[in-house]
Every structure is written in structure tokens, then in C-alpha cells.
Amino acid sequence: MSTLFIGVDVGGTNIKIGCFDGDLKLLEKVSVTTDVDMGPEVVVQRMGEAVRQLLKDLGYSLKDVRAAGIGTPGPADYKAGIIINSTNMPTFKNTPIRQMLSDELGCPVAFDNDANVACYGEFTVGAGKDVNDIVFFTLGTGIGCGIVSHGKLVQGATGNAAEVGHVIVQPGGEPCNCGQRGCVEAIASASHTARRAAEAVKAGETSSLSILPEITCKDVFEHMAQGDALATRIIDETARALGLVCVNMLHATDPARIVFAGGMIAAGDVLLQAIRRHFEAQIWTLRKETVEIVFASLGEDAGIFGAAALGRDA
Amino acid sequence: MSTLFIGVDVGGTNIKIGCFDGDLKLLEKVSVTTDVDMGPEVVVQRMGEAVRQLLKDLGYSLKDVRAAGIGTPGPADYKAGIIINSTNMPTFKNTPIRQMLSDELGCPVAFDNDANVACYGEFTVGAGKDVNDIVFFTLGTGIGCGIVSHGKLVQGATGNAAEVGHVIVQPGGEPCNCGQRGCVEAIASASHTARRAAEAVKAGETSSLSILPEITCKDVFEHMAQGDALATRIIDETARALGLVCVNMLHATDPARIVFAGGMIAAGDVLLQAIRRHFEAQIWTLRKETVEIVFASLGEDAGIFGAAALGRDA
Numbered sequence: 001m002s003t004l005f006i007g008v009d010v011g012g013t014n015i016k017i018g019c020f021d022g023d024l025k026l027l028e029k030v031s032v033t034t035d036v037d038m039g040p041e042v043v044v045q046r047m048g049e050a051v052r053q054l055l056k057d058l059g060y061s062l063k064d065v066r067a068a069g070i071g072t073p074g075p076a077d078y079k080a081g082i083i084i085n086s087t088n089m090p091t092f093k094n095t096p097i098r099q100m101l102s103d104e105l106g107c108p109v110a111f112d113n114d115a116n117v118a119c120y121g122e123f124t125v126g127a128g129k130d131v132n133d134i135v136f137f138t139l140g141t142g143i144g145c146g147i148v149s150h151g152k153l154v155q156g157a158t159g160n161a162a163e164v165g166h167v168i169v170q171p172g173g174e175p176c177n178c179g180q181r182g183c184v185e186a187i188a189s190a191s192h193t194a195r196r197a198a199e200a201v202k203a204g205e206t207s208s209l210s211i212l213p214e215i216t217c218k219d220v221f222e223h224m225a226q227g228d229a230l231a232t233r234i235i236d237e238t239a240r241a242l243g244l245v246c247v248n249m250l251h252a253t254d255p256a257r258i259v260f261a262g263g264m265i266a267a268g269d270v271l272l273q274a275i276r277r278h279f280e281a282q283i284w285t286l287r288k289e290t291v292e293i294v295f296a297s298l299g300e301d302a303g304i305f306g307a308a309a310l311g312r313d314a
Numbered sequence: 315m316s317t318l319f320i321g322v323d324v325g326g327t328n329i330k331i332g333c334f335d336g337d338l339k340l341l342e343k344v345s346v347t348t349d350v351d352m353g354p355e356v357v358v359q360r361m362g363e364a365v366r367q368l369l370k371d372l373g374y375s376l377k378d379v380r381a382a383g384i385g386t387p388g389p390a391d392y393k394a395g396i397i398i399n400s401t402n403m404p405t406f407k408n409t410p411i412r413q414m415l416s417d418e419l420g421c422p423v424a425f426d427n428d429a430n431v432a433c434y435g436e437f438t439v440g441a442g443k444d445v446n447d448i449v450f451f452t453l454g455t456g457i458g459c460g461i462v463s464h465g466k467l468v469q470g471a472t473g474n475a476a477e478v479g480h481v482i483v484q485p486g487g488e489p490c491n492c493g494q495r496g497c498v499e500a501i502a503s504a505s506h507t508a509r510r511a512a513e514a515v516k517a518g519e520t521s522s523l524s525i526l527p528e529i530t531c532k533d534v535f536e537h538m539a540q541g542d543a544l545a546t547r548i549i550d551e552t553a554r555a556l557g558l559v560c561v562n563m564l565h566a567t568d569p570a571r572i573v574f575a576g577g578m579i580a581a582g583d584v585l586l587q588a589i590r591r592h593f594e595a596q597i598w599t600l601r602k603e604t605v606e607i608v609f610a611s612l613g614e615d616a617g618i619f620g621a622a623a624l625g626r627d628a
Binding site: 075131132133147149150152154155156157158159160161162163164165166167168169170171176177178179180181244247248249251252253254255256282283284285286287290291 | 389445446447461463464466468469470471472473474475476477478479480481482483484485490491492493494495558561562563565566567568569570596597598599600601604605
């Protein structure tokens, strides 16, 4: 009987692939370059080769695989299983990725966007594994999001639910790439946190950051740790926006847990405490809220776990 | 075979009761006073009497009822079936309403808050009947809300999902009764729309509203229709806040339709067009959104339809 599940997490640079047993125990994983220039047929063929090699190393073959899942950067038509276009993968246009991977592996394939897939990984075996309702944020260049309600990913009428990085937390505020103003992403993502610091330095604010040729989000956290006032204010604004989006999402889907992931959580407890503090300062007093605000636990593997879990649960 | 369903919609003043067939066709309805002072036992007994009379008038009896549903003002523990306390019904404290009504009627009873129940009514037979995902707002003294995702009410980890009246759309803005600032309810509910107009008049702004001893939301719409500048600005701010909460909820659960209900929609097309205009002005340009913003179609009956539907679908 086929008992294995494959999770595929596609990024612009690398494709991560994991092989799991029925309890979603990770048996082995591998990473291959995406080589997106070679086009979807070759990329999917290379995914297949990598999966077959991974299985062979474990003493299995494709006939032992019951289902697979794949997460890719959006936008896509997730119901139809088609990548419409992707800024990270320009050669993938109207690509029926779900069917192509299913043909390549000879098993059913589940498909969703990378943030939903990572969310489902954290929900299934990570920081949300013991609850039924979570909201998940990944803080990187942008802010990705996933929502699990009653144990299921909220996908929405068009498959575009959980674009919570574009919830407006500052009406009329900073322009976002998406065309809105004041999106939480345009304030509080890692890249926009760094951008706000750089702009303040350029505008002449005194800061230890001003000696740097280029400012990253990591730099801002480090200079805050050393007591720099500007860095402290920039991070406080980031945490305030994140605390506010937690308030708004609590009132929307009432999660038991809000999970933060992505590069920015390397900042550690200082970030988590700041988000919690700003949540507490902004949340209602009508009743005592019990939602937990925590960091993700699967790191870079959330995508392969989630993709395999989606394949298993589809 | 039992083929009927009963829907009970409890308000502070009246209890509405409807009797439905299996296709949720309304056979007959009745309204009785709540008489909340008499306490939960008497109130539930009177519900039972009204249901029995309603059935008798139709030529049926309680044994023809397969299930019932009841909606009440919050807050409650919906999973446990208990009204914890209710500002509108002060004698109902830790009242196991679901079990009490089930004992009274001799059938299974579903229970949720009044806004969720009305939402489910609109979803099942009203303005959302042909889609799977809606967000529902009722614009009255406060702003009630319900969310249906994948065809099911989103109830959340604690049963307190869809408190979207308390999504913050103006950080640091108007204080809300809930203890937050800038909630959409504190700006755009009927009573807060009237309050903002009254405060502006009191502050000395020139307006045709200034001759009124007391200003209602209806007055503000009427004076806007007659060209009053202050009334026009107040309604525009209301519509802007509602347009913004539509943007934020689109990015959260991606509804196919956003449905507005409640007393304020009597203002008609001028309100609906204003909400749509402010939605369009604030939504992203990343892709063309297809969500429809519409008015509810069941009016005051949404609660009994939704309660009966919840009973049927539980």
C-alpha cells in the first residue's frame, strides 16, 4: 500500500522537497535549484527526478507515494491548479502545475500558494498543531499570510483569502506596491522596516545606522539592541502595526493562536514581546482575550510539511 | 416523519418565531414580547407556547418539528449553549438557553448570536444564497457581523469570530464602548453616524441639522439629500469607514459577496453607491476584484430564517 507523502515548496531560487510517512514524519529532504529560465516542463521534470532520487535513497519508489502537495508563489488559480503568472517565476504563465506534477509523479497533487502551504504546515505539525484556528504571518520582503478556521485553510471565493499583508492599518498612509495605502506589509515587512529606517537616516535623523552603506532589517534590530533611538522607534512602529493586525484578525476569525514566521523572527523575543505589548495596548477591554501570539516552529521546512499535509488531507 | 423547522430570533423587546418546511419556505411567523423581566424560565416557556400555537394554527404539532435554532444577543458561550450575560437581557445570566429550549420543544436546537444567525439566513435563502463565501454586516446601534467561508459560519476558537464591528479602521481614533479606539462601529454605525453629526452641530458647524432637538441617522441622510454640507461629510465618513472594512475583509476571507443589513440600509442606493465608491478608491490595483457589495434581502426575517437554517444544517 502506498504510504508516503511528498511535499514540494517552490521558491524563485530553490525547490525544497520532502518525503514523509503517514504521520507526517519527515524521512528525508532535498533542495534543488529552480532554474526557472528552463521553463515549466523542464522544472517539473527536474522535480520528478529529485523525488525519484529521494525515494530511491530511502529504498522506495514512486508507487509508494500516495499523494503530493506543492506550494508556489502567487498569484494562481488554486481551484483550477494553474499558476497564472508569478513575478518570481516569469516563465510560468498559465501553467497547469497541479496536473503537470500529478502526471510526473503518478499520484494526486494538492496545490496552494506558498504562504497558505507554510501556514498549513505550522497548523498540522508546528506551532499550531494542537488548536483548530490559527492566523499565520510570514515576515519577509512582503508579509504572507494563511488562515485556518475549523481546521481548514480559508481559501475564499477566488482562492485569494488570507492576503492579510494588505489589510490597511494606516488609512492614507505609506503607498504599497499593491496600489493601496497603509497596508501592514508596507510598514512592517522586513524590507519596509529597513526602508523606513533608511529614509529617516536620509532625511537627516541622528542614528548609529547612518554609518552603514545599506540598512537591513537585521541592522535595525541590532542598533536597537545597542540603544539607538531611531532604530527603537522604527521597530516600535513595526510592532505596533503587527499588533494592530492581530487585533483586527482576532475580531475577524477568532484564532486560538497567531503564529509569526519568516526571516524577521530571527530578531527573537524582543520582537515577540513588542508585538504582544502593542496587541494588549490596542485590544478591547470587553472581555479578556486568550489568543496566544507565538513564533513558528518549523523554520524553512514549514512549506514541505504543509505541502505534504495538504496532499494527505485533500 | 418530522419535517418542520423552527427559527427563534430573540431581541431585547420582541421574540420572532418562524415555522419553516424542509426547503426553508416560511409557512407562518409570529412575534411575542420578550418580557425579559420575568426571567429565563418564563421566557422560554412563552417561546414554547408561541411555537405550539403557531404549529396548531398550521395544523401541526411539536412532533412534526425536526429541529430548531435560536439567535440571541451576545456575549454567550455558543459551543456550550449558554448565554453568559447580555446587556439587552439582564435576567439571562449563565442561562443554558440551548438545552432549555430543546427541553421545551423536544427537539435538537442550534444556537448562535443574533448577527451570525441573520448572516446565515441571508447566506441560505437571502442575498448570499447562490455563493459559498460572504461577509455580512448589520448597521444599527452597533455593527453586527457574520462570516460564511466554504459554506459554513466562521465561529472561531472561542465562538467570537466575526466581531468585525470592532475592526480598527482609524488607529487612535474615536473611543468605542469596547475599550478600543477607531473601531468601524464607533464611526459608521447608525447611532455613531448620528452622534458625529450632533457633535459637529454642537461644535458650531453650520448645518440644516442644527434646528433639530435630536439628530438621528435618518435625519443625516435626509439632510444630505437636501444638500446640507455637514450631513454630506458625515455620511461620506461613514461610507469611507465601511468601504475600508470591506477592503480589509476582502483580504481576510475573500468573500464573493459583502452583504449590508440593518436599519441604516433604508437610506437606499445613496448609501450602497457610497460604500462601493469608497471600496473602489481604497482597494488594490494588483488585480481586478469581483466581490459584490449588496444589501440584504430578508429584512427583519433574516434572524428566523437563519435560526431555522442553522437548526436544519446542524
